[in-house]
Amino acid sequence: MFELMFCSLLTILPDYLFRRYVQGKRFGKEITFFSIWYELRWGITGCLMLTVSLITMIFYFHPSTTSAALYFRTVPILPEGSGRVAEVNVGFSEPVKKGEVLFRLDSSKQEAALETAKRKVAEVDASFTTAQADVTKSEAQIQEARAAHQQAKDELDVKSDLQRRNPGIVPQRDIEKLQVLVDQRQAGIDAATAAKQSSVLRVSTLLPAEKASAEAALAQAQVDLDKTFIRAGVDGRVEQFLVRVGDVVNQLMRPAGVLIPEGAGQQSLQAGFGQIEAQVMKEGMVAEATCISKPWVIIPMVVTTVQDYIAAGQFRTGEQLIDPQNIARPGTILVFLEPLYKGGLEGVTAGSSCIVNAYTGNHEEIVAKETSTGRKIVLLVIDGVGLVHALLLRIQALLLPIKTLVLSGH
Template sequence: MAALLLLGYAAIFVVIFKLLRVPVTRWTITTAAIGGVVLVGGLLLAMNYNHPYTTEARLYFYTTPIVPEVKGRVVEVPVKPNAALKKGDVLFKIDPQPYQFVVTQKEAALAEAEQGVKQLQTSLDQAGAAAAKAQAQVDLAQETYDRQVQLLERKVVAQATVDTASRNLEAANQSLVGAQAAEARARLAATSEIGGVNTTVARLAADLRDARYDLAQTTVTAPTDGYVTQLFLRPGMMAASSPAMIFIHQGDRMFAAAFPQTVVQRLRPGQEAEIAFDAIPGRVFVGKLQTLVDAVSQGQLQASPALLNPEDRGKTPGLALAAIEIDEDLSPYQLPAGATAQVAVYSDHLAPVAVIRRILLRMNSWLNYVR
């Protein structure tokens, strides 16, 4: 900007010297030089503060590192670099056989557990029948003992006969306790449920769902509409926990410009902005300042074993980032993601000086033809 102003000022004085036939002397040259320093310096001060300009502007885009959720050997990479993709299109496939084996194993275990539930119900029925039989034996032994006691009182039988009936009754009671305990164990095993489903069946069903999920993840698909660039993945490579490729989202971009902190007081949301992309020479686009990010990256603090060193941070004061909304449609232009640009923002202060800023921005845009 300063070079263009100086060149313009020099051209004006050359014309003045030629047309008005001003003699070229030490005094006239000194006057012209001092006037140029004062005039150009004043214009630069007024423009740079009231109508900020920056070359640190870029069209940012969003990317997603594609990291497979399962590891294995890549068997297919149908995606092509820089080819448009729809959400759900296949990016690459991992060998599914190891995961299919696990699914088959879990399916067999689940089927066995479901069959086991039926067996548990059968065991419960058997234990219940055994307990009922033991109860009947206790009742019979009790009746025999009572009858023998009555006969002993009438002196029809001997004491040994009553003792035998008593031992039979005790044995029957013990058998009943064992049968009831077995029935209780069978009932607990048969009625152990969570959400109305046998606990073993529920656990194995969850394992099967997890195995099927892992199997499905062997096919990696596009998260949104977009494309993959700089594709290096090939069949036979191992896909693990590191990114296999970078996916660029379509149409999800943000244009932002970084300004020196000295002009932050003149930046306000809604102000007019003009943008000259390096990739589109001779064209200036109109936009408006949307937001001013209320943070500078050089000032951030993170947990670290080292103490804060103000000297290191003072070497790079940092730039203030401003998001700019471009009013015009950029789709007719072949503008690569990450394209750089020059940006000027116009405030309400010293509005006449903004005309010079507009002229200089357009001159810089035309210079892009020869850069």
């Protein structure tokens, strides 16, 4: 309507004023409905064409959308395993801090496994003490074997010396027995040495490995026990937390609830603009928004990100070929906007639906020296008609509560 009235000032009104005050024609006499159309047909046609052109230019260079919302991420509250709830520490809706225990699962099995792992570590520590004693015992046995070997060797040397000096004084059979005894005592030394090496290896290698395995099993048991305590991963707020003692929860079928991170839905606004505006939407564009949860307020925004992909065109590998005509409706260009001023989204409820206008700005090109005069005029007109869209947004913001509360029938 505003565009039609504006265009009529440039076409129909001058024509009418000329015929009324210059030619002296009057309503009901020379000016009738037929004569208005016949005499003003060029003005009416020009008015309609100019109106369509103006509306097209406004909505193309200054796009608008009602598909905008403060989307926010939720974190599902899920245990890493499954189990029965044994204790609940938060209510239906409550703020929580990172690391705070939300609820606890039954942990009798994990506690038993942890106690078994502790006993295994204690058993390995006891084996260390026994192995140290075995090393000491092996050293004593080596000393004993060496003493016995030395004694047998000395006796063999004495009798061998006597036999050499006075042949026949010592029976040959006795010398042979002593030689066998010396070899036997040497074997005893070797056996004691091998036993010591085995004990030393057990202390230095085997038992440390067993203790490391036992400690790893203990750590695993402690981790499994800790997993029964479900904690908040971030600062935020739990909402609609209905899990109670005795409920069974698991990752696939029975999540416990959702955690909304602190500040979720307060940093940026996401809006979907038509695909025809893909060449117009740029990062850094100034925009304005009005939201249902905060009526009669215009929030200055700035475009921070323009997504290069349209969600309607995505697909996953499957057994069927893709047919483009199966796309139910064309997708939109996803745009992220942030408040131009700090605290701009304060008071706007996360998830609220909004209306967004974006405005094309050509100031840098207009002030550039190499820009021609004709192009400067065109760019000034494009930037100037953004005022019409800004006015329309304010009218929408003014009528939004009335439309929502009265005209919607609620």
